[in-house]
Amino acid sequence: MSQTNNAPPAQARIADLDVPVGQGGEVQQTAGGDVPVLTTQQGIPVSDDQNSLKVGPRGPTLLEDFHFREKMFHFDHERIPERVVHARGFGAHGYFEMTESLADLSHADVFQRVGEKTPAFVRFSTVAGNKGSPDLARDVRGFAVKLYTQEGNWDIVGNNIPVFFIQDAIKFPDLIHAAKQEPDRGFPQAQTAHDNFWDFISLTPESMHMIMWIMSDRTIPRSLRFIEGFGVHTFRLVNAEGKSSFVKFHWKPKLGLQSVAWNEAVKLNGADPDFHRRDLWASIQAGDFPEWEFGVQVFDEEFAKSFDFDVLDATKLIPEELVPVRVVGRLVLDRVVDNFFAETEQVAFCTSNVVPGIDFTNDPLLQGRNFSYLDTQLKRLGGPNFTHIPINAPKVPVRNFQQDGHMAMHNPKGRVNYEPNGWGGAAGGPRQTPRGYRSFPAEEAGPKLRIRAESFADHYSQARQFFVSQTPVEQTHIGDALVFELSKVETPAIRARIVAHLRNIDETLAQTVAKGLGLKDVPEPATAARPTRQDLPQSPALSIALNGPESFKGRKLGILVTEGADAAMVAALKEAATGVGAMVEFIAPVVGGVSASDGSVIEAQQKVNGGPSVLYDAVAIVPSEAGAKLLSREATAKDFLNDAFAHAKFIAYAPAAKLLFEKCGLAGDMDEGCMALNKPVDAAAFIKACGKLRFWAREAAVHAV
């Protein structure tokens, strides 16, 4: 007993001995010099953060321990509700800049001055998965932009797909319930490959156009840096004379479009569930700032009337070949967040945040969203003062008579908190101005009805237009995706109902899917709300493959090396890749790296079992003779090559690596996408070929089913 009493407290022992503690091996420190003092939330300095206050060394913990209680209380309340949709997201700061004035069309302050930078925050997201779900789920990507303009915050809360599943906001809860985990079992997570989703879709023909998009590779992007963004709805621009034009907003990635293969996405979710956020973080940190062009499709009432579809119907787009996208600005992301929770999690986008010169239309989806976003923030952020949180606060003064509420941070001074008041001048507080936001005085009249406009009734023409605008490889991917998803559906009737819809879109696609599902009887085409489907012209803007880059810029090369790797070849590969603006990572048997043929050390970023080829856009395999023998006995090295080959990647190989091809059973299948590295100039030729991103011709050869 006395022995225990005399023993020094554990913490004192650690500090006295100065031994490393904690996983990082850092030495336990006490405050002093430039090490700040640890305090409670009340600012009280803390003497011991390792032990709670007890009665004796083995006795009960005292309720009196305010430091322990406060610490635990705060921890217990760290979580806020995740977003009901778009829970998983990743944000970054940047700026928006006009490259051409839009003053003729809109008096929005942000559109007036070419070259002026407006601060921006962007949050990308997936829709269906929970906060911890993997990045490569087959899903729509949210593309939400907050512009801190000099006339207040303007939010363009868009997606990477220009159309939506439903036409009326009243169906949104049903759509999302059907898409997310089934309520009894709580799975599947972050995927639409289940009965409830496809049941709902099969009974919602207006979703068919969107279905073509989500079954395409648009929903498995290579990186957030390679996706387009769309405002989706038709909005209004209003100029200084009060004239209104209709507009659709577009973001076009400077790097072009690129997606991964489905099998690659499945494996990426295991290899790196944070693949997209890590990529965005790393590229911004490396100074390789992602950039998008800002474009508008502007049209007037006359066009709207003559267009085959209703411009208020969010399941339709306006082909770019019909109304070209006029590029008038750019968006650059150049700063990562300081704190994920404070910024990415707490950012609150609202479609209702518009600035003077920008207005809504009657799109029933947009009208519903204008209610939902403000409403959802109250639940998520806990009170009406979420605009006081720095990420949501405008960068212009906010003055009004709204007051109090949970966590009010900016509280007006003075006596007056109402208007009109007779106090006069500054003492009377802020007043309205004729320059303030005015809604466009659109004339509206008609009976109150719960009805879907007749002009919204064609559900198949644009779905077909999307499908026929894809390259053959992309069309195959759409068929494969449908077969994959529907093969996970347990109820045969649901599979059949989808095929019945596909017959209204494209007969060959319908037959391919029916065959892929092993359907014995192909169902009759679904009864269409509007029986005549139009055969619209192809729209090349809808294809990813036709809008990809010609260069390897912004992509990543993985070089698998071993001890004794050819130093000159490795250097040539690295130089050729970085020379076009690509990133390079080395994969080796041990992460400490290898000694190259000239004795220099090649540091590895990945050990071979942690750096599968799915992490890279293209790969090079540069072992020594002995290294090739080692790799050919290592399963993960064989996976590295097998996957790169199956995913139609360009593969460069040093002569010794031929052995690995043999051991993988690929020696007889090597094609032009497999490029030998005999002399250093071959490295440059390889990187040039990688500009095409994939050697698609191989794909048909590696899939028999």
Ligand code: HDE
């Ligand atoms: Fe959303 N959506 N949505 N949505 N949405 C939300 O708002 C909603 C729709 C989009 O990074 C929620 O703050 C309804 C279309 C993005 O924080 C919620 C309808 C488009 C984000 C909500 C739609 C979007 C959201 C959940 C049908 C593309 C993430 C959390 C009428 C144009 C924003 C939140 C972020 C988030 C409602 C349809 C894009 C519940 C009712 C169409 C990018 O308010």
